[in-house]
Amino acid sequence: MTALPDYLSLDDLERLLTEEAVQLSDAATDRIAANRFYLDAILQKGETYYGINTGFGSLCNVRIADDELSLLQENLVRSHACGMGDEVPEEIVRTMLLLKIHGLSQGYSGIRTPVVERLAQFYTLGITPIIYELGSLGASGDLAPLAHLSLPLFGAGEVWMDGVRMPAAEALQKAGLEPLPLAAKEGLALLNGTQFMSSYGAWALLASRRLSQWADAIAALSADAFDAKAEPYRNAIHRVRPHAGQVETAAQMEALLRNSEIQQQEKKQVQDPYSFRCVPQVHGATKDVLETVTRVVEIEMNSVTDNPIVFHDEDAILSGGNFHGQPLALHLDFLAIAMAELANISERRTYLLVSGQRGLPPFLAPEAGLNSGFMIAQYTAAAIVSQNKGLCMPASVDSIVSSNGQEDHVSMGANAATKLRRVLLNVQRVLSIELLTAAQALDFRRPAKTSPILEKVHSMVRSQISFMDRDRILHDDLIKAEALLNQKAPL
Numbered sequence: 001m002t003a004l005p006d007y008l009s010l011d012d013l014e015r016l017l018t019e020e021a022v023q024l025s026d027a028a029t030d031r032i033a034a035n036r037f038y039l040d041a042i043l044q045k046g047e048t049y050y051g052i053n054t055g056f057g058s059l060c061n062v063r064i065a066d067d068e069l070s071l072l073q074e075n076l077v078r079s080h081a082c083g084m085g086d087e088v089p090e091e092i093v094r095t096m097l098l099l100k101i102h103g104l105s106q107g108y109s110g111i112r113t114p115v116v117e118r119l120a121q122f123y124t125l126g127i128t129p130i131i132y133e134l135g136s137l138g139a140s141g142d143l144a145p146l147a148h149l150s151l152p153l154f155g156a157g158e159v160w161m162d163g164v165r166m167p168a169a170e171a172l173q174k175a176g177l178e179p180l181p182l183a184a185k186e187g188l189a190l191l192n193g194t195q196f197m198s199s200y201g202a203w204a205l206l207a208s209r210r211l212s213q214w215a216d217a218i219a220a221l222s223a224d225a226f227d228a229k230a231e232p233y234r235n236a237i238h239r240v241r242p243h244a245g246q247v248e249t250a251a252q253m254e255a256l257l258r259n260s261e262i263q264q265q266e267k268k269q270v271q272d273p274y275s276f277r278c279v280p281q282v283h284g285a286t287k288d289v290l291e292t293v294t295r296v297v298e299i300e301m302n303s304v305t306d307n308p309i310v311f312h313d314e315d316a317i318l319s320g321g322n323f324h325g326q327p328l329a330l331h332l333d334f335l336a337i338a339m340a341e342l343a344n345i346s347e348r349r350t351y352l353l354v355s356g357q358r359g360l361p362p363f364l365a366p367e368a369g370l371n372s373g374f375m376i377a378q379y380t381a382a383a384i385v386s387q388n389k390g391l392c393m394p395a396s397v398d399s400i401v402s403s404n405g406q407e408d409h410v411s412m413g414a415n416a417a418t419k420l421r422r423v424l425l426n427v428q429r430v431l432s433i434e435l436l437t438a439a440q441a442l443d444f445r446r447p448a449k450t451s452p453i454l455e456k457v458h459s460m461v462r463s464q465i466s467f468m469d470r471d472r473i474l475h476d477d478l479i480k481a482e483a484l485l486n487q488k489a490p491l
Contacts, residue, residue: 006027010206022124032104035109046066072184082135115186127171141305142193150187194323201331221457230253269358293332344385354375361373361444435485464484
């Protein structure tokens with residue numbers, strides 16, 4: 001069983017997501033307990049604090065009787081469980097559990113230790129709350145999604161367990177757990193927070209890292225398949241415009257094409273189209289955005305984002321706006337735009353590979369005319385790229401007043417997050433089309449070989465998908481190629 005670290009990096013999170021069992025560290029347990037002890041002492045004095053013994057949102061001026069504080073918190077969770085739409089994928093829900101545990105473990109949320117430990121039990125036992133994509137404005141925390149995450153604590157809502165969808169009360173019984181009633185402040189601590197946005201952001205960054213590496217490998221494979229020059233990847237060009245991602249990508253492309261027989265052949269063209277020549281500049285700019293967004297998401301993952309915040313070490317309970325998702329909303333929109341560009345330039349390379357240039361047959365079809373080859377694969381890539389352009393309209397430029405005007409500016413970061421996931425799934429599809437197309441084109445260059453590392457990439461494709469010597473249902477091949485990109489690129 002793995003104890004959650006005090007600081008959680010993206011790499012730590014990726015590792016933890018492969019763990020079946022997690023628990024609180026002793027330091028986290030001590031922080032949570034000390035913070036709750038302070039809050040309980042404050043409550044004994046009868047003072048009024050937002051969300052602890054008042055109503056919520058525009059009902060913040062309504063004082064709640066002490067003997068109704070537990071009901072207040074459970075009513076909050078029930079009333080906010082208003083999610084709709086598609087279910088959030090299980091891997092993202094499990095990330096939400098980890099990030100919620102980690103956020104509460106900072107020791108500023110006024111929550112009891114058993115509540116946080118119960119969330120860790122859910123993760124370890126594979127009790128996955130059912131959450132829906134739609135419902136968060138990304139402002140007063142991810143209220144609706146986090147409400148659905150929290151319902152099973154006291155036996156409400158639904159979960160997945162052992163591959164079966166069931167009422168949470170049934171899952172608790174199967175696991176030998178009793179429902180856990182909430183105490184003062186706990187419903188608010190559970191619902192206020194950015195863990196829905198952050199979890200999608202973390203998933204997106206891990207996927208983007210993988211796809212960025214694949215984009216380089218596939219672009220290099222396409223470069224040899226199109227008989228393009230490696231000259232644009234020479235270090236001297238990038239030394240005089242030293243954006244970090246550009247320099248890194250150029251070095252990667254040079255390494256990928258090193259010792260390629262095709263590169264040793266005489267080239268007739270003076271220059272290649274931008275989709276080959278400008279790979280370092282385009283892919284590199286995306287890498288730079290990845291670095292920026294990673295920094296923002298890691299800060300968010302390790303932050304206290306509920307409200308009010310209980311500063312037991314400063315003898316203060318302060319109400320503020322750390323739940324507002326603006327930092328995430330802007331950067332998740334930025335990441336969607338940056339990653340969509342990998343698909344945009346990929347589709348252009350696919351187009352060139354099927355265009356019948358440089359000794360390649362039209363549409364890479366043997367007996368073109370009788371066979372249509374990869375003609376419609378490029379159509380599919382174009383359709384997906386077009387859809388991404390619509391999805392990349394920033395969600396963060398919108399705001400709708402809610403809660404009777406109390407929440408008069410919202411980030412729409414949750415919509416940015418879910419759109420980003422759709423963009424990335426589309427990027428993977430477009431890259432898989434290029435990969436399959438490049439492998440087909442490379443076979444027309446035989447007996448000349450590409451570099452040893454790119455020959456491995458080609459062999460990966462051919463281990464799953466044979467050369468298309470006559471027309472067949474390409475959908476099946478495309479699905480296999482898409483699945484290949486779930487692995488790490490062999491760089």
